[in-house]
Amino acid sequence: MPEHRPDERRPAGHRSDGHPPDSETVSAWLDGELDEAARRRFEAHLAACPACAAQVAALRGLAAGFASMRAETLGYDLAGVLDGRLAAAAPRRPRTPRRWLVWLPATLGAAASLALGIGLGSALPGAAAAAPPALVGAMRVFDPMPPGSVCLGPDPCYTKGMPR
Amino acid sequence: MFGERTESDAAADEDEVLARARAGDRPAFAALVRRHQDRVFRFLLRLVGSREEAMDLTQETFLKVFQSLSEWRPEAPFRAWLFRVARNAALDLLRRRRSLGFLAFDELAPDEGEAAWPDPAPRPEQRLDDRRRIAALDRALASLPAEQREVLLLRELEEMSYAEIAATLAISEGTVKSRLARARAAALDHYQRDTGERRDA
Numbered sequence: 001m002p003e004h005r006p007d008e009r010r011p012a013g014h015r016s017d018g019h020p021p022d023s024e025t026v027s028a029w030l031d032g033e034l035d036e037a038a039r040r041r042f043e044a045h046l047a048a049c050p051a052c053a054a055q056v057a058a059l060r061g062l063a064a065g066f067a068s069m070r071a072e073t074l075g076y077d078l079a080g081v082l083d084g085r086l087a088a089a090a091p092r093r094p095r096t097p098r099r100w101l102v103w104l105p106a107t108l109g110a111a112a113s114l115a116l117g118i119g120l121g122s123a124l125p126g127a128a129a130a131a132p133p134a135l136v137g138a139m140r141v142f143d144p145m146p147p148g149s150v151c152l153g154p155d156p157c158y159t160k161g162m163p164r
Numbered sequence: 165m166f167g168e169r170t171e172s173d174a175a176a177d178e179d180e181v182l183a184r185a186r187a188g189d190r191p192a193f194a195a196l197v198r199r200h201q202d203r204v205f206r207f208l209l210r211l212v213g214s215r216e217e218a219m220d221l222t223q224e225t226f227l228k229v230f231q232s233l234s235e236w237r238p239e240a241p242f243r244a245w246l247f248r249v250a251r252n253a254a255l256d257l258l259r260r261r262r263s264l265g266f267l268a269f270d271e272l273a274p275d276e277g278e279a280a281w282p283d284p285a286p287r288p289e290q291r292l293d294d295r296r297r298i299a300a301l302d303r304a305l306a307s308l309p310a311e312q313r314e315v316l317l318l319r320e321l322e323e324m325s326y327a328e329i330a331a332t333l334a335i336s337e338g339t340v341k342s343r344l345a346r347a348r349a350a351a352l353d354h355y356q357r358d359t360g361e362r363r364d365a
Contacts, residue, residue: 027345031319033326062352065301066320068294074205074222079194082226086190 021045021052030059182242186233193233197226200243203322204250210305210317211254221257225250244331247322251314251332258310297359304354312347319344 021029021042028034029042046052178199184192204225209218228249236245305313318324318332326344330337 022345023349024341024345027348028326028341031326031344033341058352058356059348062301062348062355063320065297065355066316069206069210069298069301070321072206072209073202074219077198078201078223078226079197082197082223082230083190083194085227086193086230 026052026055026059030056030063178242179238182238185230186236193230200246201226204246207247207317207321208250208254210302210321211251211310211314212257213302213306217257221250221253224253228253241328241331243322243324244328247318247324247332248334254314255310300355300358301351303358304351307354308347308350312343312350315340315343316347316351 025034025038025042029039029046034042046056181192181195181199185196201222205218205222208221208225209215212218212221225246229246232249236242305316308316314333315329318329324332326337326340329340329344333340335343
């Protein structure tokens with residue numbers, strides 16, 4: 001995992017001015033996660049510090065943007081879709097073979113993207129990451145193909161029928 | 165759909181619904197899914213950056229939850245457990261992408277990230293400004309490493325407390341605090357560079 005250290009790129013004036021609050025304090029204050037003493041200390045500082053006030057305003061703008069992401073919805077009734085599949089899947093028996101029936105489509109999706117990845121990997125330009133979701137989706141058309149040719153897992157593809 | 169319930173109503177009978185779902189009651193589980201599906205979806209969408217994969221992961225998450233609901237103990241907050249299942253599924257996907265040789269989501273250059281990221285579902289009531297802001301935020305999110313992205317999303321989208329985020333991700337509250345501050349600083353930096361200088365009316 002890439003190690004970013006954005007803290008070190010904090011607005012230059014913030015530290016050189018000798019401001020006591022660090023970015024963790026500002027962030028925790030916004031979240032209401034400072035204890036009473038720290039909260040008062042920061043708020044007293046904030047009232048007199050335009051740099052911190054600007055930082056707070058900017059972070060609040062960011063938070064408002066995230067808030068508007070909460071309008072996003074899945075767009076369909078997943079519960080209804082799942083219910084049919086759950087009828088075939090026994091709860092509290094996670095090690096039974098039936099579990100594979102439930103997971104098989106996802107496995108096939110991964111297998112399909114692997115197959116495509118091998119074929120297309122070298123040809124794809126920089127924007128390649130846009131491709132997999134669409135391609136995986138397109139490959140769903142081939143779900144009923146005989147298992148085996150794109151099987152990643154050990155036995156299940158060979159011993160079970162296809163779900164549906 | 166399921167917008168009739170208020171949040172407090174939902175919280176009040178969550179325990180009962182959970183108890184019935186744990187006993188294998190499918191209608192109770194369906195109620196649980198309806199209550200949480202959109203939140204899980206929007207977390208996954210922003211975590212993996214692909215609408216289609218987020219939809220698959222949402223389904224995968226709830227199947228996994230149904231199958232292992234008996235392993236969840238009522239003492240632990242259900243939401244933290246649910247989002248942990250979702251997050252683990254997403255990290256598996258991100259790792260799989262990497263092993264398949266595709267660029268990891270957090271390695272995309274901003275321009276490529278923009279291309280790879282689907283438009284947020286255009287809704288008539290959503291203002292253009294909102295969509296622009298979200299697009300810029302999406303690019304900022306895409307620039308973060310996954311460990312910062314997940315912390316930021318649990319806080320900003322789910323409004324979890326630091327304690328709940330810590331429980332969800334199995335890290336300390338101190339780590340939540342510092343990681344969140346780093347994530348915000350990096351996201352803000354990216355966002356401001358993205359939107360600040362240039363303004364397309």
